[in-house]
Amino acid sequence: ILNVEQSPQSLHVQEGDSTNFTCSFPSSNFYALHWYRWETAKSPEALFVMTLNGDEKKKGRISATLNTKEGYSYLYIKGSQPEDSATYLCALDRGGSNYKLTFGKGTLLTVNP
Amino acid sequence: DAGITQSPRHKVTETGTPVTLRCHQTENHRYMYWYRQDPGHGLRLIHYSYGVKDTDKGEVSDGYSVSRSKTEDFLLTLESATSSQTSVYFCAIRGPSGSSTDTQYFGPGTRLTVL
Numbered sequence: 495i496l497n498v499e500q501s502p503q504s505l506h507v508q509e510g511d512s513t514n515f516t517c518s519f520p521s522s523n524f525y526a527l528h529w530y531r532w533e534t535a536k537s538p539e540a541l542f543v544m545t546l547n548g549d550e551k552k553k554g555r556i557s558a559t560l561n562t563k564e565g566y567s568y569l570y571i572k573g574s575q576p577e578d579s580a581t582y583l584c585a586l587d588r589g590g591s592n593y594k595l596t597f598g599k600g601t602l603l604t605v606n607p
Numbered sequence: 608d609a610g611i612t613q614s615p616r617h618k619v620t621e622t623g624t625p626v627t628l629r630c631h632q633t634e635n636h637r638y639m640y641w642y643r644q645d646p647g648h649g650l651r652l653i654h655y656s657y658g659v660k661d662t663d664k665g666e667v668s669d670g671y672s673v674s675r676s677k678t679e680d681f682l683l684t685l686e687s688a689t690s691s692q693t694s695v696y697f698c699a700i701r702g703p704s705g706s707s708t709d710t711q712y713f714g715p716g717t718r719l720t721v722l
Binding site: 526528543545593594596598599 | 638640647648649650651652655657663665697701707708709710711712713714715716
C-alpha cells in the first residue's frame with residue numbers, strides 16, 4: 495500500500511495570514527502529483543498537476559512546489575481569505591496505463607475573518 | 608464543469624437491497640473512476656474503467672461491482688447494501704490527452720444512506 499501523508503490535518507489562520515502545508519509521498523514510482531481544493535458540499539476541484547522535480551506552479555495567491563527526490567510537495571497560500579477555507583488534497587499518480595490516484599486525507603484550512 | 612453528472616444525488620435504502628449509482632459524462636473520456644469519501648479516510652478508489660467493458664478493482668472494491676457498456680456511462684452497483692456502505696460516492700473522469708499532466712475531474716457526488 496502506498497502512503498500519501500498530509501500535514502497538518504487542520505489549520506486555522508486569520509484573514510491575511512500566509513500559510514503552507516505539506517504532502518509527503520514515497521519517492522519511488524513517481525509519475526505525477528496532483529493538488530485539489532475541496533469545499534464543503536462540493537466536489538474536488540483540480541488546482542495543479544506537477545511532474546518534474548523542482549516544479550513550481552502558481553494560480554493567483556496559491557502556489558505549489560515539488561521535490562520528487564525526497565518525496566514532498568508544499569502548497570502555499572499567500573494572504574489567506576475566508577473563501578480559501580476548504581480541504582486541500584494531494585494525490586499521487588504512480589504511472590502505469592490507468593492513471594489511478596492515491597489520495598492523502600487532506601488538510602482542512604479555516605480562514606477566520 | 609467537466610460534463611459529469613451523477614444520479615441519484617441522494618438515496619436512502621435499507622440493508623440488503625441492491626443499489627445502482629450512475630455516472631454519466633459528455634466528454635468522451637476513456638478513463639472513469641468511482642471513489643467513496645468517508646471521514647478520516649479521504650477519497651478511496653472503489654473501481655475504475657479504462658474503456659468500454661474494461662474495468663478493474665481499486666483499494667476498497669469488496670461489495671461493489673461496476674459496468675461500462677457505453678463510453679459515457681459508468682455504473683456502480685452495491686449488490687446487497689450494508690450500513691458500512693453509507694458514504695458519499697464520487698465519480699471522476701480523466702482528461703483525454705494521455706499526458707502526465709491530465710487531471711481527474713469529479714462529478715457532484717451521490718450521498719447514500721443505508722439504514
